[in-house]
Amino acid sequence: MKVIGIIPARYGSTRFPGKPLAMIGTKTMIQRTYQQVLKSSLDAVVVATDDQRIFDEVLRFGGKAVMTRSDHQSGTDRCREALDLVGDGYDAVVNIQGDEPFIDPRQIDQVAELIRRDDTCLATLAKRITDPARVDNPNAVKVVFDHEGNALYFSRHPLPYVRGVDRSEWFEKTEYYLHIGIYAYKADMLRAIAALPMGRLERAESLEQLRWLENGLRIRVAVTEAHDTIAIDTPQDLLNIPKELCQ
Numbered sequence: 001m002k003v004i005g006i007i008p009a010r011y012g013s014t015r016f017p018g019k020p021l022a023m024i025g026t027k028t029m030i031q032r033t034y035q036q037v038l039k040s041s042l043d044a045v046v047v048a049t050d051d052q053r054i055f056d057e058v059l060r061f062g063g064k065a066v067m068t069r070s071d072h073q074s075g076t077d078r079c080r081e082a083l084d085l086v087g088d089g090y091d092a093v094v095n096i097q098g099d100e101p102f103i104d105p106r107q108i109d110q111v112a113e114l115i116r117r118d119d120t121c122l123a124t125l126a127k128r129i130t131d132p133a134r135v136d137n138p139n140a141v142k143v144v145f146d147h148e149g150n151a152l153y154f155s156r157h158p159l160p161y162v163r164g165v166d167r168s169e170w171f172e173k174t175e176y177y178l179h180i181g182i183y184a185y186k187a188d189m190l191r192a193i194a195a196l197p198m199g200r201l202e203r204a205e206s207l208e209q210l211r212w213l214e215n216g217l218r219i220r221v222a223v224t225e226a227h228d229t230i231a232i233d234t235p236q237d238l239l240n241i242p243k244e245l246c247q
Helices: 029-038 052-060 075-086 105-115 167-173 187-194 200-205 209-214 235-240
Strands: 003-009 044-049 065-067 092-095 122-128 142-145 151-155 177-186 220-223
Touching: 003 029, 003 075, 003 105, 029 044, 029 052, 029 105, 044 052, 044 075, 052 065, 065 075, 075 092, 075 177, 075 187, 092 105, 092 187, 105 122, 105 177, 105 220, 122 142, 142 177, 151 209, 177 187, 200 209
Parallel strands: 003 044, 003 092, 044 065, 122 220
Antiparallel strands: 092 177, 122 177, 142 151
């Protein structure tokens, strides 16, 4: 099975316009992300963008890129168009966010291994939360899953609720898992979910994966032990990157 990694990278961002082109040391964010993905075992890697500046930057450092429409509502939609543009020959796609310059290649390989299974059409990762503050952070999406690793629900709210226990003790009474925003899809499934209309759960939580669950699709979740990546959501976050990572 041939698996391609697609990196959606748009220029427009409410909190950080032009984020993929932000400099981290001597390299742009998109270059660092691309080079991290190349360390994985994927068969190919391509950036899917809607901006000529990002497209030109990828070509400058020797990467591959395709131009996609500017009106996509999600990275999944952009990945679907990019898959059509790169042509046939790929059986599955791994969607890696363009603002993950320090993503661990082992996480990419882990989700790719899942999607290569015959019984898996959608896959993602989770990591046990060790910092209690993240449980209440709405930007840290929580996930619960069954004994076979199938997602039951994703939420910005703490999941699960611990009945009969003071809120300050929840973290000590149960396990919480952080959703890691990397997805893998069989090619046919990617085209199918991109055609689904937005559902009420997705609209409420602003989480596109809830659209898939609402339509009865199964999302396989693997728990990763790899280290957390550094989130870069605003220009200020660039100042928090350890100097040794900027070499």
